[in-house]
Amino acid sequence: MLSSEAKLSEMEMNLCLTYSQTNAEKKVLEASGTALERSDVILRTCALRPAGIYRLREQRHLPRIVSYIEKGLFKFM
Numbered sequence: 001m002l003s004s005e006a007k008l009s010e011m012e013m014n015l016c017l018t019y020s021q022t023n024a025e026k027k028v029l030e031a032s033g034t035a036l037e038r039s040d041v042i043l044r045t046c047a048l049r050p051a052g053i054y055r056l057r058e059q060r061h062l063p064r065i066v067s068y069i070e071k072g073l074f075k076f077m
Contacts, residue, residue, distance in 0.1 A: 008016065025047040032045040068074055 028045050028047050031043055034043045035041070036043055065074075
């Protein structure tokens with residue numbers, strides 16, 4: 001457990017998440033055009049950014065989704 005001085009602020013945590021997501025996206029895009037081992041296939045990649053990204057203490061999408069579930073607008077199978 002971290003001491004209270006060592007804990008990251010919410011803003012710092014979001015910056016870390018953004019940094020890691022950006023780096024992951026960069027690596028995926030850099031891999032595009034790479035020849036696959038033992039094959040003549042060329043790897044093609046893309047990076048998708050979905051509209052609903054949930055972060056620490058997300059208050060925009062999740063409450064709306066919960067209200068839709070409560071209204072019966074989602075069907076679970």
